[in-house]
Amino acid sequence: MRIAFYAPLKSPDHPVPSGDRLMARLLVAALRHAGHDVEIASQLRSYAGSSADGAHDQAKSAADKEIARLSLEWSNGRAPDLWFCYHPYSKAPDLIGPALSRQFGLAYVTAEASYSVRRNIGAWADSQVLVAEAVRQAAVNICLRQKDRTGLLTIAPAGRFEMLEPFIDAGAYRDTKPSLDSRRIVTVAMMRPGDKLESYRLLARSLEKIEHLKWIIAIAGDGPSRPEVMAQFARLAPARLEWLGERQAAEMPSIYGSGAIYAWAGCGEAYGLAYLEAQAAGLPVVAQDIDGVPGVVRNGETGILTQPGDTSAFADAIATLLGDASLRRSMSQAARRFVFDERSFDVASARLASILGSIRAGRANG
Numbered sequence: 001m002r003i004a005f006y007a008p009l010k011s012p013d014h015p016v017p018s019g020d021r022l023m024a025r026l027l028v029a030a031l032r033h034a035g036h037d038v039e040i041a042s043q044l045r046s047y048a049g050s051s052a053d054g055a056h057d058q059a060k061s062a063a064d065k066e067i068a069r070l071s072l073e074w075s076n077g078r079a080p081d082l083w084f085c086y087h088p089y090s091k092a093p094d095l096i097g098p099a100l101s102r103q104f105g106l107a108y109v110t111a112e113a114s115y116s117v118r119r120n121i122g123a124w125a126d127s128q129v130l131v132a133e134a135v136r137q138a139a140v141n142i143c144l145r146q147k148d149r150t151g152l153l154t155i156a157p158a159g160r161f162e163m164l165e166p167f168i169d170a171g172a173y174r175d176t177k178p179s180l181d182s183r184r185i186v187t188v189a190m191m192r193p194g195d196k197l198e199s200y201r202l203l204a205r206s207l208e209k210i211e212h213l214k215w216i217i218a219i220a221g222d223g224p225s226r227p228e229v230m231a232q233f234a235r236l237a238p239a240r241l242e243w244l245g246e247r248q249a250a251e252m253p254s255i256y257g258s259g260a261i262y263a264w265a266g267c268g269e270a271y272g273l274a275y276l277e278a279q280a281a282g283l284p285v286v287a288q289d290i291d292g293v294p295g296v297v298r299n300g301e302t303g304i305l306t307q308p309g310d311t312s313a314f315a316d317a318i319a320t321l322l323g324d325a326s327l328r329r330s331m332s333q334a335a336r337r338f339v340f341d342e343r344s345f346d347v348a349s350a351r352l353a354s355i356l357g358s359i360r361a362g363r364a365n366g
Contacts, residue, residue, distance in 0.1 A: 001036050003037065003038045004039060004080040005028055005031070005039065006042055006085050007085070008094050010024065011045065019274070023166070029345070041096070042096055044059070046063065046095050047091055048092075048123060053123055054123065055124075060095055067100060079104040082108075083100060088134055089119075089131060090127050092127075097134070107139045108139060110138050112270075113131060113138075113141055114152070115128060117154075135155060145295060149161050166271040166273065172249075173281045177257060178259060182258065183215050185259060185263050186256055187220070189221045196223070199267045202265040206314040213322055218258065220245070220246075220247045256281035261285075262283040266287045267290065267308075268291060271295050271296045279336065280336060283332065303335070304317040
């Protein structure tokens with residue numbers, strides 16, 4: 001099918017890296033791998049970080065212009081078969097796709113849509129109405145977390161929902177060999193306020209509890225909260241810390257491969273693609289049993305998950321892996337099997353082909 005792809009939070013072409021941008025890019029690549037002709041329909045970002053009244057007004061005005069532009073482009077039979085919207089939610093609703101889908105008779109699909117009654121505040125409440133309408137309109141809503149599916153069922157009990165497990169293109173890590181005897185911890189995360197900063201704080205406090213052990217930590221990431229992040233680690237010996245800064249995707253296999261353990265608290269993580277990257281490279285993971293993390297790390301098999309906020313438990317988990325070479329190796333092997341067998345690009349592409357194939361067949365029969 002010809003697919004118009006749109007990500008209202010962050011386009012796949014956005015210059016700032018993030019997990020959201022990475023998943024958008026992965027979905028586009030997986031759809032193309034499945035044989036579909038995919039084009040990025042719009043670069044419009046509908047994100048509103050404030051719930052103040054009118055927060056989405058500028059985006060709505062820009063969306064009207066995008067609808068007019070695409071309507072003109074799609075005249076004379078040039079419309080796609082399907083509109084695929086990635087990650088519409090309260091702060092970033094799809095202000096374009098539902099109207100165009102109705103106008104041109106397109107199949108409408110969402111992926112990683114979410115709805116929470118806690119967001120029914122001001123402008124976000126208004127945008128959640130739009131999200132609910134889009135979910136009900138969709139031929140299928142593809143969910144990457146069971147939590148999202150549960151939330152969407154409350155607003156669209158008659159909707160169609162299909163699960164797609166979070167995935168990565170693991171091919172880049174196929175030849176990576178982790179340094180399991182290095183006693184080196186790796187962390188990869190952006191440095192920004194909120195959950196990311198809190199995760200760094202928890203990591204630093206945990207490491208302080210195991211200063212008597214031999215380890216160093218390599219931290220790859222950058223962002224507006226870099227000074228605050230570095231301040232969290234100020235009580236640790238500088239020789240234990242390697243600040244790698246922002247790195248390109250091509251550098252990540254060697255960064256992960258330099259380590260023996262991947263540690264990241266994961267506060268507020270929808271799932272965390274870096275966990276899958278680390279496991280693809282063969283690193284056992286230490287993380288919190290929180291939000292979507294259990295969906296990408298198998299506790300006791302590919303890593304150790306601890307109770308949220310418990311720095312002592314987090315420190316003990318790192319210490320356990322540092323002190324048990326056999327456990328590191330068994331979890332390393334299990335981690336690679338998990339990603340390559342179940343969370344790979346090929347697996348996800350086949351799943352998407354199946355989901356969209358049923359839409360195509362249904363429209364043909366209809």
